[in-house]
Amino acid sequence: MKIVLLGSGNVASHLGNILSHSGHSVIEVYNKFDESGNVLAKKLGASFVNNISKVNKNADLYIISVVDDFIEELVANLNIANGIVVHTSGTKKLCVLNKFQNYGVWYPLQTFSKNTELDYSKIPFLLEANNNKNLRLLEDFTKKFSDNIFNINSEKRKLVHVAAVFACNFTNYLFSVSEDILVKNNISFDILKPLIQETVNKAIKNSPKQSQTGPANRKDLSLINEHLKLLEKDKDYQKIYGLLSESIINSKD
């Protein structure tokens, strides 16, 4: 398969890496801005193009991996011959690609950071396509590097994305709140690491609902109030503590 990668941010870079590690050949990288596109193209041994009208017209697969807000404009200006065009967004519908003959969604459900290596075989890929033939094609292609393939339509993919924001982005933010509370008081974040690891082990093994512990879970209102007082100086943290405690208590009714 000859692949063109449109985009060169975090997600695009990791996807490029996955593809080249699994023997696929990215022949071209497109990016409106020179620098990061050029770097990624070199890394992948691909050519680089920064003019959308000059994108190679005869590739087999076009992967659009840019920020959601730029997808429509890119699609409007992309003209190709026969290949299948996919985007990698958790939220954009399949139909934003319906000007093409063959199209689909190829959404990797993972958090990608620069300079972080990943076990690619564990990444879930959420697939969707405009017909069964294209869906099979995307499945066969993806099986070469992932054991974790799900066929999910646009409506459900959006819900998975919201759930992922809670499970990944928001939990990471709570870790960062706890880090901030400790560091401001000259205590190392290391002290919490075994607790964090065990919290996740339990949630993954036994289901999080069954694993809930803590003051709100015991409806220990005097301790909750003491903690709220302690957070007096950090209004944001105090609000978060209050709202999450309330919601945990509500969830037990």
Added chain:
Amino acid sequence: MKIVLLGSGNVASHLGNILSHSGHSVIEVYNKFDESGNVLAKKLGASFVNNISKVNKNADLYIISVVDDFIEELVANLNIANGIVVHTSGTKKLCVLNKFQNYGVWYPLQTFSKNTELDYSKIPFLLEANNNKNLRLLEDFTKKFSDNIFNINSEKRKLVHVAAVFACNFTNYLFSVSEDILVKNNISFDILKPLIQETVNKAIKNSPKQSQTGPANRKDLSLINEHLKLLEKDKDYQKIYGLLSESIINSKD
């Protein structure tokens, strides 16, 4: 060391287990209510007592591991000879034990659930005592099963406890919110597990502040609004999504 364990809930049971695994001898378990205390005493090969005035007076170490609100009453009624008395609370001050001659705090910073096995050597123990001699004694005793010992005073311990509520109880609740969103839509929670594992790997390895990703981190307001609409039916979840997104955006200013 002859040890008396006062309490027989989750934390007390796990601590009893740790002690008996490391060759210490729990000679007696106290609990006001018969059942769980009796079960734990049998498991540890200890005697059981449900009358505080009959607790063995000649032990070397008394470990009070009951719900915070019951500590003061228990202390008021506990009369012993020479041993050192500790409590295992994250929040109660050292001085709640100052009627005794030798006392301290022995706080295991971990989430304990029934029927969950743990690597005990990784549990951080936060220690405090009324003098250096007793602190050394608690340190030497704890070193036999944990590599993770911290000397931390009552003020700082309380802050560590609040931080732990964010990093453990609240993150687990967010996992449980994401599970609920998925299950209500007939999607398996398994789909999120690789993402959750990677989120934690990154937070532990690179610091959570540096690992933040997601719509709020990119100030992607149109996506945030779309997600808020999607949560219209779950007002609690919608409020949590809004507040955490706002706080993430504030944290970047």
